[in-house]
Amino acid sequence: MNQDYIYSKIRPTYFFKIFLFTIFQSIYMQRFKSYKFTIEEENYKKYYLYRYFPSLNRLKSFLSNGIYMTRADKFSDHLECVTYDRLLEINDLKKFIDLPLQHNPHLSKDQLAHYINNANHELTELAEKINKEQSIYHVSCWYISQNENENELMWRSYGFDKEANTNGFLIRISLNDFISHLNTIESLNPELPQVVYGSVSYYDFNKKASIQRIKYNGFRKHISFKDESEFRLVYKNQNVQTVENIFLKLPRSFYDDLRITVHPDYNFNDFEKIRDKIEQEFDQTLNLSELHIWYKLKEKLKNKACSTDSTLF
DSSP, rough: OOHHHHHHHHHHHHHHHHHHHHHHHOOOHOSSSOSSSOGGGGGGGGOEEEEESHHHHHHHHHHHHHEEEEEGGGGSTTTTTTHHHHHHHHHHHHHHTTTTGGGGGOOOOHHHHHHHHHHHHHHHHHHHHHHHHHTEEEEEEEEEOOOOOOHHHHHHHEEETTTTEEOOOOEEEEEHHHHHHHHHHHHHHHSOOOEEEEEOOOEEETTTGGOOOOOOOOOOOEEEGGOOOOEEEEEOOOOSSSSSSSEOOOHHHHHTTTTTEEOOOOHHHHHHHHHHHHHHHHOOEEEEEETTHHHHHHHHHHHHHHHHHTTOO
């Protein structure tokens, strides 16, 4: 049989398979994937991502090492990355722990105590299981908003170290710039097989009907956190060994697109010293907070009140 004839018959099928494989790679082999991310691309420029740091050391770590992916079992929210089935288990145990005697006249005090003690014991065991399951998730949390302005509530919640009594910092980047850097960030972090990004959905965990199954557990939070309007990156560690610290390395161009702001309560002299240090070490510009003048106004009123009181003695 003529070889050219055979080749002409095989070639279309061969190249079609290559085409399908290429499409498969571009869609399914992409390691950075979006989830529950409903913002249309043409609207990316209308949104901003914010990350609040409680201290100068945390800011320096970000500028030196990249985005820190916090292990979910280290969060103050103890229901981070909890599965649907675990949430239902918690709800079932809650019924027994909250049993009031006056609403259960058919039970004696001893019987009621027995139910509650058993439920507490099961809850302790469940907490240990959840803690272990959470340790495989690493998360970076960002506040997403169409507002260019700082959020005072976020400053109080995440931009201040209560234990050390130190003021923190804020970084801001447009969503458009953030998304445009993802391919480069992916190539800089080949050791991470998959990172998922998107917006968090909020549910009332006290109502079973409100809790829904979702594909990625890292994108479900209790409704009490809804004001945080969270965008996040989630990495699930499939290795047997628990990993303590994971950083997403960032390209220099990512840092060029940032705006860094100091806490509004910073003293101006301290601000100038830190600004010079950040510029020298990292070639980054530091900005005063837009709320700085309002914080200082309140401080002046306090000082005046104190001086007035002192004259009375």
